[in-house]
Amino acid sequence: MSGAPTKTARAIAAAVQTGELSAESSIEQALEAIARRGGLGAFLRVDRDRALAAARAQDRGRAAGRDPGPLGGVPLAIKDNLCTRGLATSCGSRILEGWVPPYDATAVERLAAAGAIVVGKTNCDEFGMGSSNENSAFGPVAHPEDPERVPGGSSGGSAAAVAAGLVPLALGSDTGGSVRQPASFCGIVGLKPTYGRVSRWGLVAFASSLDQVGPLARDVRDAALALELMAGPDGRDATAAAVPVPRGLAALEGDPRGLRIGFLRDLSEREGTEPAVRAGVRSAAEALAAGGAAVEETTLELAEYALPVYALLATAEASSNLARYDGVRFGRRTEGGAGPRGMMEATRGAGFGPEVKRRIMLGTFALSAGYHDAYYGRALRARARLAAELDAQLARYDALLLPTSPGVAFRRGERAGDPLAMYLSDVFTVVASLGGHPAISLPAPRAAGALPVGVQLIGPRFGEPLLLRAALALEERGFAAAGVA
Amino acid sequence: MGRDVIAAAEVRRIAALARLALTEDEIPRLARELSAILDYVARLDALELPEAAPGPPSGLPVTRADEPAPSLDGDAVLAGAPQAARGHFVVPRVIAP
Numbered sequence: 001m002s003g004a005p006t007k008t009a010r011a012i013a014a015a016v017q018t019g020e021l022s023a024e025s026s027i028e029q030a031l032e033a034i035a036r037r038g039g040l041g042a043f044l045r046v047d048r049d050r051a052l053a054a055a056r057a058q059d060r061g062r063a064a065g066r067d068p069g070p071l072g073g074v075p076l077a078i079k080d081n082l083c084t085r086g087l088a089t090s091c092g093s094r095i096l097e098g099w100v101p102p103y104d105a106t107a108v109e110r111l112a113a114a115g116a117i118v119v120g121k122t123n124c125d126e127f128g129m130g131s132s133n134e135n136s137a138f139g140p141v142a143h144p145e146d147p148e149r150v151p152g153g154s155s156g157g158s159a160a161a162v163a164a165g166l167v168p169l170a171l172g173s174d175t176g177g178s179v180r181q182p183a184s185f186c187g188i189v190g191l192k193p194t195y196g197r198v199s200r201w202g203l204v205a206f207a208s209s210l211d212q213v214g215p216l217a218r219d220v221r222d223a224a225l226a227l228e229l230m231a232g233p234d235g236r237d238a239t240a241a242a243v244p245v246p247r248g249l250a251a252l253e254g255d256p257r258g259l260r261i262g263f264l265r266d267l268s269e270r271e272g273t274e275p276a277v278r279a280g281v282r283s284a285a286e287a288l289a290a291g292g293a294a295v296e297e298t299t300l301e302l303a304e305y306a307l308p309v310y311a312l313l314a315t316a317e318a319s320s321n322l323a324r325y326d327g328v329r330f331g332r333r334t335e336g337g338a339g340p341r342g343m344m345e346a347t348r349g350a351g352f353g354p355e356v357k358r359r360i361m362l363g364t365f366a367l368s369a370g371y372h373d374a375y376y377g378r379a380l381r382a383r384a385r386l387a388a389e390l391d392a393q394l395a396r397y398d399a400l401l402l403p404t405s406p407g408v409a410f411r412r413g414e415r416a417g418d419p420l421a422m423y424l425s426d427v428f429t430v431v432a433s434l435g436g437h438p439a440i441s442l443p444a445p446r447a448a449g450a451l452p453v454g455v456q457l458i459g460p461r462f463g464e465p466l467l468l469r470a471a472l473a474l475e476e477r478g479f480a481a482a483g484v485a
Numbered sequence: 486m487g488r489d490v491i492a493a494a495e496v497r498r499i500a501a502l503a504r505l506a507l508t509e510d511e512i513p514r515l516a517r518e519l520s521a522i523l524d525y526v527a528r529l530d531a532l533e534l535p536e537a538a539p540g541p542p543s544g545l546p547v548t549r550a551d552e553p554a555p556s557l558d559g560d561a562v563l564a565g566a567p568q569a570a571r572g573h574f575v576v577p578r579v580i581a582p
Contacts, residue, residue: 099565100565101565102564102565103557195542196544196545233547235549238545238546239545239546239547240547241545242544242547302532305529305532311522311525311526312529319503323504327567328566328576331565331567332567336506339577339578342577343577345505346506348503348504348505348506349505350506354511357507357511357515358518361499361500361505361519362523364499364502365495365499365519365523368502375526377538379526379529380538380539381539382532384535384538385535419518419522420525
């Protein structure tokens with residue numbers, strides 16, 4: 001990393017607003033930084049010409065008196081499972097290689113309408129399935145601070161791009177932790193909104209009862225601003241809830257006085273949580289208490305069942321959602337076998353990577369005749385109990401505190417041969433995913449040379465203002481990304 | 486839910502349902518991995534569960550007025566297909582000549 005402070009999206013937009021910085025030079029700086037750190041593998045595609053043209057158009061508009069918008073001139077990176085009109089979208093998969101969407105995802109469209117300029121598409125685990133970005137068909141992403149380590153996943157490219165200072169803001173998607181866990185590994189902020197808060201139109205579906213689009217940013221207020229700008233109902237997505245979007249999120253204050261925080265201490269210190277992570281979460285509880293919040297230790301009895309429930313539901317839904325890659329409608333076709341069925345089997349066998357196949361197989365099994373009730377049905381009912389327990393705890397507390405992931409960024413290859421060890425990286429993030437609750441990961445303070453540790457807060461459903469207030473209280477007490485200005 | 490161990494024949498049965506061509510090396514590996522994952526999820530057996538499965542989250546789904554609105558351009562959609570002709574997707578022959 002350069003060591004120079006990296007500007008927030010708000011600082012860039014403010015400078016563009018006053019004319020101190022042109023949108024064109026803002027985008028040029030981002031494109032140069034992306035080229036300089038090409039070795040990270042964070043970007044699959046850079047949209048240089050269109051980004052520069054959009055920036056110049058914005059500068060001309062400003063000269064003519066038009067407002068560049070709250071994100072005017074801000075370089076934005078988009079995870080490659082969000083559709084971008086005219087810009088290939090592969091989901092990190094061979095099966096979609098070369099596919100160019102004819103439309104923009106709603107989240108992308110809304111941030112662009114607010115002035116953000118898309119500079120490119122970021123690498124990710126294939127279809128969002130993974131916790132290390134090692135499952136991309138187009139190569140891994142390096143951790144910005146240690147090239148031997150993973151950046152987390154599945155939004156690994158978006159997290160690495162923000163952490164390395166290439167862009168101030170990126171979009172990811174979070175099904176079981178795919179925004180929060182890489183934010184934790186890379187030392188930045190990652191927000192998963194409430195299920196239903198942000199439209200999924202144009203987000204390539206993985207598990208539809210869990211998927212949410214979320215921002216990765218260098219501070220809480222940038223994440224809050226991005227959320228506010230992209231949230232709200234959308235006639236193209238029946239799961240974008242008709243709930244009013246809170247305004248002024250980026251102007252919230254982080255006063256911890258009066259906040260009730262439930263510290264999930266037993267869960268946080270379960271076997272397998274690394275000492276640095278335990279220390280990070282404990283220091284968050286102490287910082288909030290010292291600031292005047294009422295912090296109490298509490299439990300979530302059903303949390304130990306969250307990962308098995310997630311494994312069954314997410315794979316069942318994936319097996320159904322990924323049925324659409326049949327060699328007919330999108331991407332690649334592989335000839336083979338007899339008739340349409342043979343072609344489909346050959347296309348899917350050649351086009352999907354090992355993790356995607358594993359999940360399709362598990363999900364197909366869990367939904368198949370004779371096993372449906374025992375696996376999928378039980379998991380659905382267990383999910384309802386877990387969600388009810390979370391709701392009860394979040395009636396008692398404004399936010400729950402726990403780690404984002406049990407460990408820090410691990411070495412590439414370390415867990416590649418052991419799917420269960422990889423899934424355990426998400427043991428703390430799947431909890432809010434199953435409940436549909438909003439959750440945020442923040443970087444804990446760290447010693448020089450230590451890898452980032454993320455702490456997680458879970459808020460009440462559609463209670464983002466409360467969640468962000470608690471997050472800001474931590475941020476003001478040193479739970480912040482290094483070198484942000 | 487029991488501790489079902491997945492054998493190679495079961496892997497082939499599931500792969501056929503999933504329309505997934507697997508190689509001979511993939512089959513024993515998937516049998517091993519799926520068995521390990523099912524063994525892990527078997528901890529759900531210990532949980533007491535409500536009788537009824539839950540419905541969708543409150544307030545969802547949201548439906549819009551049933552009125553015609555512009556949609557995607559057909560040619561633009563077909564441009565992303567592996568094979569298309571005369572406004573249609575092209576698939577391998579379904580009925581033998």
